[in-house]
Amino acid sequence: MKGVILMCVKELVQKNFGDNKWEEILHQSGVPRQIFVPMGDITDEDTMKVITTACTVLHLSLQQVIDAFGHHWSTLFAPKMYRLYFTGAKSSKEFLSKMDSVHVTMTQRMNGAKPPRFKYEWQNDKTVIMTYSSQRGLIDIAIACIHGVGEYYKEKLQVTKMGSDKIKIVFP
Ligand code: HEM
Structure with a gap:
């Protein structure tokens, strides 16, 4: 997985819990600090190790950490890091409809990236069934990011x- 995911976890922890907690998580997880750069390659195992260590150190459940990640990713980290995707869409419906092509195009030139893919089945103009496909099985992270959007x-x-693998979204 690309380092950008853990950069977001790092920012979230430092901002809400302080530098010391982040250092504790890094130390306990045993993951080297050089990999926290956007194009860095982190094994899926190391990514999950950091997330589960964060649960232990912060006394939060996995679902709580996932929810905090989705909120931070979609409202703070990604709007800063990938501003044009956000300014280029006027509503969550427009934004989320582009998520399949955004993941494909932005990871095209990233070695080793395996982005999640999304399919859309519109039931009416406000309701979509989004099918998530990825070998990683991180649908709960996708849901948290959608709430954040x-x-x-x-x-x-x-x-x-x-x-x-399916998420139903009803837009306002
Ligand atoms: C502008 C917004 C976004 C950008 C630029 C972006 C980019 C990325 C990148 C670079 C990865 C790592 C891929 C890899 O290492 O193979 C990733 C992973 C992921 N993204 Fe996004 N993302 C965005 C928004 C979203 C949203 C809104 C969702 C929810 C629908 C989402 C769901 C996920 C999931 C679940 C993963 C984990 C990898 C997996 O499941 O295989 N992302 N994203």
Whole structure:
């Protein structure tokens, strides 16, 4: 997985819990600090190790850390890092409809990236079933990021997990 994911975890922890907590997580997880750069390659195992260590050190459940990640990624980290994707879409519907092509195009020139893919089945103009496909099985992270996108656009989204690969979203 690309280092950018853990850069977001790092910023989230430092901002909300302080530098010391981040150092503690890094130390306990045993993951080297050189990999926290956008194009850095981190094994999926190391990525998960940092996340589960964060749960232990911060006394939070995995779901709480995932929710905090989705919020931080979609409302603070990604709008700063990838500003044009956000300014280029006026609503969460427009933004999320582009997520498949965004992941494909932005990882095209990244060696070793294996982006998640999304398929869209529109049930009506406000309701979509998004099918998530990735060998990583991180649908809960996708859901948390979708909630965060709703917060970014200040829109109330209804997001429902339908099994291990489908997410129903109702837009306002
Ligand atoms: C501008 C916004 C976004 C950008 C630039 C972006 C970019 C990326 C990048 C670079 C990765 C790492 C891929 C790899 O290392 O193979 C990634 C992973 C991921 N992204 Fe996004 N992302 C964005 C928004 C979202 C949103 C809104 C969702 C939810 C629908 C999402 C879901 C995920 C998931 C679940 C992963 C984990 C990898 C996996 O499941 O295989 N992302 N993203």
